[in-house]
Amino acid sequence: MKRILSSRLAIAAFAISASASFAWGQADTLRIAVINPFSGPLALYGDEVARGYQIAIDEANAKGGVAGRKIELLRGDASSPPQGIAAVEKLASQDKVEVFTGTYISAVSNAASDAALRYNRIYWDTNALAGDLTERGLPNFVRSGPYASSFAEVSATATKELLAPALKKDLKDTKVWIEHEDSIFGSSIAQLQKESLEKMGAKVVGLGAHNFRAIDLTDSILRAKATEPDVWIETGYVPDGSLLLRTMRDQGFKPPAIVMVATGDTFETLDAVGAEFLEGITVVGYPRPDQTEAYGPGAAAFLAAYRKKYDRDPIAPQGMTAYVGMQMLIEAIAAAGGTDMEKVRAAAAKMDKPLRSYATGFGAKFNANFQNTRAFPTVVQWQSGKVATVYPKDAAQPNVRLVNLPRK
Structure with missing residues (x-):
């Protein structure tokens, strides 16, 4: 009887240990999801934005990640606002995504960022252009790229x-x-x-x-x-x-x-x-890699990294803007010490880099609506x-x- 009890206790202890290890393993990876069209007529551009993110993430992971964690990029396929909402809900609740980004289609960004707010997740937009996105004053929204x-x-x-x-x-x-x-x-x-x-x-x-x-x-x-x-x-x-x-x-x-x-x-x-x-x-x-290094320091390095990873030239210029936007997001997460929505926004509010600081020629200075005022096409x-x-x-x-x- 004692042997049976000891065996059961050992099994229970192993299960707890394994569960803790699994949970720790998940927590050790920072999951960021991109909401974009990955099917349909605009999929080409959703893919290109994701490629830009991945290059920035690869660079960060090669240096140890951010806030002590490696970064994993997940995809949410959305060509319409309802699809954007569904993608966010699935990624936040089932895949434990902590940060959302995108977006090639402004209407999708509008709906998806609102859905992300219901999960207290930051939505860091790099590519959507509609002015309404920042003018809403949504408390989880930041836009690093140019806009309308x-x-x-x-x-x-x-x-x-x-x-x-x-x-x-x-x-x-x-x-x-x-x-x-x-x-x-x-x-x-x-x-x-x-x-x-x-x-x-x-x-x-x-x-x-x-x-x-x-x-x-x-x-x-x-x-x-x-x-x-x-x-x-x-x-x-x-x-x-x-x-x-x-x-x-x-x-x-x-x-x-x-x-x-x-x-x-x-x-x-x-x-x-x-x-x-x-x-x-x-x-x-969106700025392209053919511009001068004086205007966009790092543009040539982005082009080289893209060619090495994907064995071709960029398909569209949106990718480099996404790359720079992900770099800014990673900087904000590092300054915040994690992905807490309010802390990341507070870190973004303190960013102050002049024009010509990034490969796109952008700087970083966010206004009261968290629109980067130093990002131009x-x-x-x-x-x-x-x-x-x-x-x-x-x-x-x-x-x-x-x-x-x-x-x-």
């Missing part, structure tokens, strides 16, 4: 300082059409573009909206064509941007300058309309089937010049 206001500011400033001079026009004589997809992402940028351009003195001759899932955008192009703009600016996703360009070509609409905002600088656009039509088109987008131009950074001037390589403006 910065994209609108750069597109307006580039029109004044880069495009109007190339067209040999004074800005007050420059007619601008603004087109945008109609979600919170495109709408917020377009409205700010209109306000900024009009304040600078440009003539905004129209503001058009469309659904990025539309299969025919002829009306959008014909409305713009009728106003004969000098500059046509469009904010959207890849499918609608490519469709608009094809329709523009088919309808013989040839504005002297074309500006794509947030997308339009990847092989998908090149495949959709060809190098000849793209020649001279500019894109206000750059401007690239399609030249001979490739894109080259052309603005700001200190980001452009010395041998890069504007081409085909006005467009032939």
Whole structure:
């Protein structure tokens, strides 16, 4: 009887020990989840954002991780707000994720970050652009990358300082059409573009909206064509941007300058309309590794790390912005000593790095809504089937010049 009792006690002790060991093993790994589209038409960009995160995580883990813990990246597939909510609930409750990040689609970020708050989890966004995301004042939300206001500011400033001079026009004589997809992402940028351009003195001759899932955008192009703009600016996703360009070509609409905002600088656009039509088109987008090291210290190192890990060049520029955003998140977790939502936000509030501190050219300084005020897009131009950074001037390589403006 004593032997049986001793045996049972030993088994119980082993079970407790094993359970404790398992729990310790889980606690020893910091799980961060990325909420992005990993299936469907936008999966290419969700994957690219995750690749950027993984490179930053690999760098951190090679140095021992953060706050004494190695980092593991999990994925939550979400192309719509309901999918974003479901992904967060599953990852937080079942997979014990402590931190959430993303996001390629602003509407998904909006819903997923709210769901993360119900679990008291920080949501550190690196790529979503809608202004509403920070303006909500959500107590778990931080955005490290650029947003609607910065994209609108750069597109307006580039029109004044880069495009109007190339067209040999004074800005007050420059007619601008603004087109945008109609979600919170495109709408917020377009409205700010209109306000900024009009304040600078440009003539905004129209503001058009469309659904990025539309299969025919002829009306959008014909409305713009009728106003004969000098500059046509469009904010959207890849499918609608490519469709608009094809329709523009088919309808013989040839504005002297074309500006794509947030997308339009990847092989998908090149495949959709060809190098000849793209020649001279500019894109206000996420910073790219081809910029100078003086502007983005570490851009060349990111490119080398990407090529080594994935055996190819980056698919889209969103990856480097995600990489830098993850670096900032890891810095905040280290300063906070863990992943407590309030402590991470407090650590972020104390960050103070000047512009040109990261590979993207970003600095780090968060305002009261936890929007990084030192994160800006750059401007690239399609030249001979490739894109080259052309603005700001200190980001452009010395041998890069504007081409085909006005467009032939």
